[in-house]
Amino acid sequence: MKISTKGRYGLTVMIELAKRVGDGPVSLKTIAQDNNLSEHYLEQLVxxxxxxxxxxxxxxAYGGYMLAKDSKEITAGDVIRILEGPITPVEGIEDEEPAKQALWMRIRDAVKDVLDTTTLDDLSKHGEDDSQEPYMFYI
Structure with missing residues (x-):
């Protein structure tokens, strides 16, 4: 499964909004500048x-965007599914032999578990505490 820039940048927008809860609306221009991203592209994701x-x-004049829910109620999986569609490592797994089907389903379930148990609150606070290690993924 490959998450495109749509999912990655959309998650960045959501994390930035979570970090700024209580600060009022945040403009996409601010988020784009702070993360060196295209404001025009972010406008398509919102x-x-x-x-x-x-x-x-x-x-x-002082408008922008805010989270509509508490950051503890929004998961990375919510954002990725909205912007990327269903989470699936392989298309057409129903045509695979049973052993491969089982593998693809285990991979799908593991990815879903990580995405669905990681909230924007978790991501917005990650790194604030020096004892936390950055998220690292190895394959």
Missing amino acids: PPLRNAGLVRSVRG
Whole structure:
């Protein structure tokens, strides 16, 4: 399974909003500048997140975006599914032999478990405590 820039940058937006809870609306321009990302690209990612009820927009000169739910209630899996679609390591696993099907399903379930048990609150606070190691993934 490969997560595209859509999922990665969307997760970045959501983490930045989680870090700034209580600060009022945050502009995409600010998030883009702080993370060296394209503001135009981020503008394309927010509508599906807003339509799904994860963010809300505030209009006006001091407008921007805010989380629509508590950061402890939004998982990385929520964001990835909205922007990337279903989490599946292999297309058409029903056509595979049973041993391979079982492997692909175990991989899918492991990835889903990590994504669905990691909240925006976890991600926004990660690294604040020096005792925490950064998330590292090895294959």
